[in-house]
Amino acid sequence: MNRKAPNRRTRAKQKRLSADDRRSEFVTKATELFAEEGFAGGTRALARKLGVTQPLLYRYFPSKDDLIKEVYRKVYLEPLEIGWEKLLSDRSRPLRVRLQEFYEIYTDAIFTRKWLRIYLYSGLKGLDINRWYVGMVKDKILTRILRECRHEAGLAVQSRPSAAELELAWVFHGGIFYYGVRKYIYDAPVLEDKAQMISDALDIFLAGFEKIAENSADRRRVPIKVIG
Amino acid sequence: MNRKAPNRRTRAKQKRLSADDRRSEFVTKATELFAEEGFAGGTRALARKLGVTQPLLYRYFPSKDDLIKEVYRKVYLEPLEIGWEKLLSDRSRPLRVRLQEFYEIYTDAIFTRKWLRIYLYSGLKGLDINRWYVGMVKDKILTRILRECRHEAGLAVQSRPSAAELELAWVFHGGIFYYGVRKYIYDAPVLEDKAQMISDALDIFLAGFEKIAENSADRRRVPIKVIG
DNA sequence: ATCTCCGGTGATCACTCGATAAACTGATCC
DNA sequence: GGATCAGTTTATCGAGTGATCACCGGAGAT
Structure with missing residues (x-):
């Protein structure tokens, strides 16, 4: 997208996002995953969608249930913005x-x-x-x-x-x-x-x-x- | 219920049902379990509902998926009997x-x-x-x-x-x-x-x-x- | 009484799950 | 340039999963 570092090597996975970005990315991808697989969808499958490892999830959410609650919040509040x-x-x-x-x-x-x-x-x-x-x-x-x-x-x-x-x-x-x-x-x-x-x-x-x-x-x- | 053997010790669990009875009991209880827990409901929880052990399930169904298919069949065909x-x-x-x-x-x-x-x-x-x-x-x-x-x-x-x-x-x-x-x-x-x-x-x-x-x-x- | 059949059990395997601890790494500040 | 902090990874744990195997034991047939 943005090539602010033109001499930077093209990496397949850009890591090291900011905390807020990573956190919201977790929620977004978790919504997609849980929508397809149900809430039985695994944390490892979720991490794979982000291109990161599974324990990273627990830097941002104390437990899977907390992540799920965040997904609820986002989904249920979405249509209210009308x-x-x-x-x-x-x-x-x-x-x-x-x-x-x-x-x-x-x-x-x-x-x-x-x-x-x-x-x-x-x-x-x-x-x-x-x-x-x-x-x-x-x-x-x-x-x-x-x-x-x-x-x-x-x-x-x-x-x-x-x-x-x-x-x-x-x-x-x-x-x-x-x-x-x-x-x-x-x-x-x-x-x-x-x-x-x-x-x-x-x-x-x-x-x-x-x-x-x-x-x-x-x-x-x-x-x-x-x-x- | 029936006291055809009056001198028989009262057993909490009457075992040894006929094959057909046991099989249909599996389907019935599996329907209840899956209705509540979803199809992620475990085979051990199912066996507990029957008062038997978990491997017994595999005497009657080759896999959990086959049991689930049987549940489908029963549920989807039920309202057709009208x-x-x-x-x-x-x-x-x-x-x-x-x-x-x-x-x-x-x-x-x-x-x-x-x-x-x-x-x-x-x-x-x-x-x-x-x-x-x-x-x-x-x-x-x-x-x-x-x-x-x-x-x-x-x-x-x-x-x-x-x-x-x-x-x-x-x-x-x-x-x-x-x-x-x-x-x-x-x-x-x-x-x-x-x-x-x-x-x-x-x-x-x-x-x-x-x-x-x-x-x-x-x-x-x-x-x-x-x-x- | 003994044999045989078959419903049922105990032990266990390979795997996946959520979760934890410690080590690693890249960026930022002085 | 070295210290520091935060984002990320590697290794691993304990619990739970579906499934398999050898074995047990009671009821009916001979």
Whole structure:
């Protein structure tokens, strides 16, 4: 890359990175390794990916578990950098458009082989961070979506959605999520146009929302407003 | 249990089972073990669950991998014993009722901690049997559902559904599937009434089906239909 | 009673795993 | 140029893995 030392011998492996660089390189490559092999992936295989020896890992992490925790942190916090609060709640734009854009961006972030596999592996281990993430999806995404849907439909906006409504949103959300699982975990053929898949799923969800909402609530209601 | 030998000393471990019994006991307990620990679960832990010693496993299976294959076979074939062909295609009953009953029975079969975990673990390994199962769901369930939906809607029934329609069915199916994942893998709180979840998901799917079906022909976007 | 068959055990091998301690090496400071 | 510090390696440990072998012992057949 950079040839700041032109007379330097070309070494197959450049060693002696700075501590911070080496540490983050461990995390990066560990994410790749664990995504493929699961957390049973060995520390020696990891070191081989870096071109270093295995004990070096323990200069940077007290144990393999600590490395794994670091991988969790990185993976689980990655999709949070989107800033969906304002995206979902910006009522100056049509709800349909907001939802479409949100899910396109959100799935761009999490529909990678790496992310999905780490997520499922950690989910199977039943870790707290996984439950935390699920709770965050519920509070920060689904609850917000439901609130906007109720507002759009002219229904009373309650602070917390009913269990049935929430389940409705979960099934919708899970259906989209499972698209990524089929594509990147199962390697199964899917509809290539992800945006259309989201659009179709949204059509169905929005069309059916009121129908369920009126059953769960006591109120009768007004027809859905037409999108622009 | 049975006291056919009343004078026999009560032994904590009754040994010497018949070959067939022992073999199937290995598969059963291995399924439980692998569901919890993943396929990294050890042969010694398995033997402990049976109350026997570890080398005994190799009397019945040439290798651990062969045991695992047997576990796959059992788990993947389990939900197939339902016989959904006639259930889904019996046009003497309303489609809505057929779908509701099918998904209640189907999810009764696969929504167990054991089944879902083995399924996800094997899916992460990318085995052929997993792709086979996904293909079977597509051909035997989703394609059949779509055919019945088109018939119900008075649309031409084609032999193979369009990619967009199929994706629609997948998102619907995946949404229901993900309910099981949330409940039994993530141990997350879900709507307890599974039948209502299915019913709500069906309402949405059926309400939105026609709309997508007609859009897949020509891509014109039309306002959302008002529900009754 | 004795023989024979076969389910089951004890001992062990080669290997891999995560982890530790000590030695090595290259860059930086005085 | 020598001391020093930090990044890296070599050697190794103890525990655990899948797998193999010779052997044991109880139940049924003769």
